[in-house]
Amino acid sequence: MKTSIGRTLMHLLLVLFILVLIPGCNDVSGAPTIPPAETFVIPVEDLPNNEANGAGNHSNWDHAALTVLIWGGVVVATLAVPVAAFCASFQHTPVQQPDGSWIWSYSVMVGGSLYSAELHGQFITEGVHWDMSISKEGEYEDFLWYYGEHNLPATEGFWILKKSQDDQTDFIQIDWSRNISPVTYNITYTNIEPGGQYNGYYINVQYTEDAPYDYSCDIYDKVEGNHTYIDYSSSTGEGRVKDFKRFGDNDWHCWGSDRMNVDCT
Numbered sequence: 001m002k003t004s005i006g007r008t009l010m011h012l013l014l015v016l017f018i019l020v021l022i023p024g025c026n027d028v029s030g031a032p033t034i035p036p037a038e039t040f041v042i043p044v045e046d047l048p049n050n051e052a053n054g055a056g057n058h059s060n061w062d063h064a065a066l067t068v069l070i071w072g073g074v075v076v077a078t079l080a081v082p083v084a085a086f087c088a089s090f091q092h093t094p095v096q097q098p099d100g101s102w103i104w105s106y107s108v109m110v111g112g113s114l115y116s117a118e119l120h121g122q123f124i125t126e127g128v129h130w131d132m133s134i135s136k137e138g139e140y141e142d143f144l145w146y147y148g149e150h151n152l153p154a155t156e157g158f159w160i161l162k163k164s165q166d167d168q169t170d171f172i173q174i175d176w177s178r179n180i181s182p183v184t185y186n187i188t189y190t191n192i193e194p195g196g197q198y199n200g201y202y203i204n205v206q207y208t209e210d211a212p213y214d215y216s217c218d219i220y221d222k223v224e225g226n227h228t229y230i231d232y233s234s235s236t237g238e239g240r241v242k243d244f245k246r247f248g249d250n251d252w253h254c255w256g257s258d259r260m261n262v263d264c265t
Helices: 007-020 059-091
Strands: 102-110 113-124 127-136 140-151 156-162 170-179 184-191 202-208 215-221 226-232 239-243 253-255
Touching (some): 059 102, 059 113, 059 127, 059 140, 059 156, 059 170
Antiparallel strands (some): 102 113, 127 140, 140 156, 170 184, 202 215, 215 226, 239 253
16 A cells, blocks of 8 residues: 655655666676665655544554654655666666776756766675766766675675765665565665764664565664664555654554554454
8 A cells, every 4th residue: 555745755755766666777798787776765655654634543653654754854855866866877878997897877867957977886706896976067076975885696785875075974874685586675774974963873674575564664763762663564554663762662553454543463
């Protein structure tokens, strides 16, 4: 069951997610294969992500949805340009360089602005290293916005994103792993800004195909020392949330397919 989180934010999320679903067409003999969408983007629109409407007690759903909404906004604001550049790479053909590396070079529009992107892929010992450099005419050139590495079967790896072209400190680390069959993946965004107020905050999302709750989230607030755990079925809309700060206990608090509170069984 798909839900919306408000028209503006939902449109942003849908643009990002539709882009990453574009199939790869960079199948050039000898070139490394760009890792898939689930290594970079959390599918926020598949999680509890709007307030329930109508009479009745739906406080459990509301709390889970609000938590996802807040993190969804952070993800969109932080990753709009690098995600769009990453996604557009699937539509282009790489060119091999004299040193044996490969470069995907192209332009991409984000929010009405034109960006030039170069994705560099290089085989390393038992894996692949990636760099994404982005330029914006009249503002900056060849900004190394993120880099990453993964193993040869592309079943586990990481990305490191810089904060901005004006502050090029490491900001967000994305750790990921996946199984191709059965389909599972695990992705974690962690704030790693040195000395930053939110250093150590993270959101982890795990997906397991055909599980009763196919999505499981762990959202950690380092300042409060508090975890919000969410299990959710994207097909039925049922789910549960555990949050000591919110509920004052370590129990699961559940909702049904109508988003109304129910006893957990």
